[in-house]
Amino acid sequence: MRGRWGAGCSGDRWGGEAAAMAHFGFCPPYGGLDFGLGAETANPPTRPHAHTPIHLLFLAISVAAYSADEKTVEIAGVVSDGAKPIAGATVRLRTTSIVTTSDDQGRFTLGVPDKTWPVRVTASKDGYYIRGADAQKGAKDVKIVIEPYPATDAANFQWTGFLPNPDVKDSCGNCHSNIMNPWLKAGHASSHRNPVFKSFYLGTDAHGKPGVGQGYRLDFPNTVGACAACHVPAAALDAPWATDPSKVKDTDTAGIHCHFCHLVVDVDLKDLGRRPGVLAMKFRRPPPPKRLFLGPFDDMDRGAGGYVPLYTQSAYCAPCHEAEYWG
Known part of the structure; x- marks a missing residue:
């Protein structure tokens, strides 16, 4: 995808x-x-004319001729953890669909188009950081060493900053403005301060005037509920039943932010009506000074990246978007 x-x-x-x-x-x-x-x-693209059988025939011949003319060069190597070979790793010519899997000895072979050398080859596996190595033309000794990221989730985690800030080295917005700017205008960034949510939660009007209409806290004054599990999930992660969305501060007021979304390793879709949001999600927050950013691409080898197939599936969104509540 x-x-x-x-x-x-x-x-x-x-x-x-x-x-x-x-x-x-x-x-x-x-x-x-x-x-x-x-x-x-x-609204598919406008077609100037329909493809007749003769057009399709010429197209097939052209594609076949191009494929036959494109020369490939075989490269080979081994994926390991530095001590022993890693079987079942996904090995890819970075940013392409040329991919294979390492065998039980960690070995792999790729047929690479004979164009520009060296090329970048990456390796990934569930539970491991993505790593890569440069390969020269015809290389048979490419070595890619991958190491596991932390296997447990660290509580009381310090989230990485996300708004553009030259004084914060790792702030997401410093490099990812093409994603940051739409996020700032969208529902995920405003999930905490959305006036409709605040009104329904506190029983106020859109301007915060109390005692107007219905509200969760008016009906259940002795509990804060689990609303924060979806609306302020980073704050609720360690206390999903005891986090008051109206009292969070600092980074937690950003709603559903970058680092929160990029540390999910699994979801449990059973009984979402009683276990929404973070109650149905599993995370892998690394202990300092370790860093980790999970996502949908298996060849992002620039440091702390890891690949999780869940990010390519709608199940990733389900804990908060199943829209089933109270069982």
Whole structure:
């Protein structure tokens, strides 16, 4: 589900969530869904003419000729943890669909187009940081060493900053403004301060005037509930039943932010009505000074990245978007 999905996230159709949806691969292949009042409208690219059988024949011949002319060079190597070979690692020519799996001795072979050398080859496996190595033309001794990221979740974790800030070296927004800017305008960034949510939770109007309408805290004054498990999940992670969304501060007021979303390793979809949000999610917050950022790509080998297949599945969103409450 790589780049081919991103084209369907038209900002005027999908709103502020467009870039984030493209980032995780959940957009349609073309901008054809209208979520307004109208019916579904498909808008595929205009075709000047239909493809006749003769056109398709010439196209097939051209593709076959191109494929036959493209020369490949075989490279080979071993994936290990520095001491023993790693079997079942995904080995990829970075940013391409040329991929294989290491055997029981950690060995791999790739057929690489004979174009520009050296090339970058990456290796990933569940529970390991993604790592890579440069390979020269025809190399048979490419060595990729991958190491496991922490196997347990560290409580009282210090979240990485996310807003652009030259004084904070690792702040997400310093490099990822193309994703940061749409996020700032979208529902995830405002999940904590959304006036509709605050009104329903506290029993106030949109301006904070108390005693207007219904509210969770009016009905259940002795409990804060589990609303924070979805609306302020980073704050609720260690105390999902004891976090008052109206009293969080600092980074937690950012709602659903970058680092929170990029540390999920698994979800449990059973009984979501009673266990929403972080109650149904498993995380891997690394103890300092370790760092970790999980995501949908298995070749992001720039430091602290890890690949989790869950990020390419709608189940990733389900704990907060199943819309089932109270069992």
